[in-house]
Amino acid sequence: MRRPTLAIPACALFFSSLILLAGCDDPKKSGTASSAAATTAAMPAEPPPPPKPKSMPDLIVDPMGPYLNGQRVDMTQEGAAAKIAKIIKELPIEGKPVTVIAEKKAKTPHVAIVVSxxxxxxxxxxLIKTDGRDDLPKEITVTPDSRVSSPPGCSVSTIVMKDLSTAVWPFKGGLGKRHRKGFAGPDLSHTAEQLKKDLAACDSTMAFFSGDDTIGWEMTYNLAGTVLTSDEKKKIDTLVIPRESPVAGRPVTLGKKE
Structure with a gap:
């Protein structure tokens, strides 16, 4: 006796084939897509910038570079100067003096750009605070080079050079005096003698100091302190660190180089 044949509707066959086709997708591709989506979802978003401070935050320059308002600036990265400018523009300066803590092992150009x-x-x-030599000030007040205009040409300029010698020459450029390094660094004793002579010979109330880009801030700071202690008449009221390290004997350039 024949069993009755079961009739399957055509629409059922059609949907069954769709299910089979869907089940034949490449599991590797599906897994890769899911993994990529999960990775994208897991990536953290960039943290929002800190809110504008209502009071002046700590401004520090240490051996790693500037640390301003809780934000580290990597000076080896492109655009570091622009980042410093952006952070500083958010500070509540309001035309008032600002304090910077510069550690001894900070780099001179990093301090100079922050001041500028x-x-x-x-x-x-x-106001720059640094733990320098015992016979020199523990803090100095400097004027940013962007706030200086038309310095007298005879204004004293001095620098710690790459080989730790020092040079003293007039702001406008010209013949100066160079002193070789001492036993443990720049010979500040002989440099001070020259500074006293040059400061006394010029009526300017401005003086300029700097250090080679390779020089640690401690040596540059000690040179600045030597300028102040060599000013016997106490007439220097504008002590300036140029943004760009000058070349001894040449005119000092203020502000950014074009």
């Missing part, structure tokens, strides 16, 4: 940008943002003076 503070001036561009409105700071008339910058």
């Amino acid at each position: 940008e503070l001036g561009l943002a409105g700071a008339p003076k910058v």
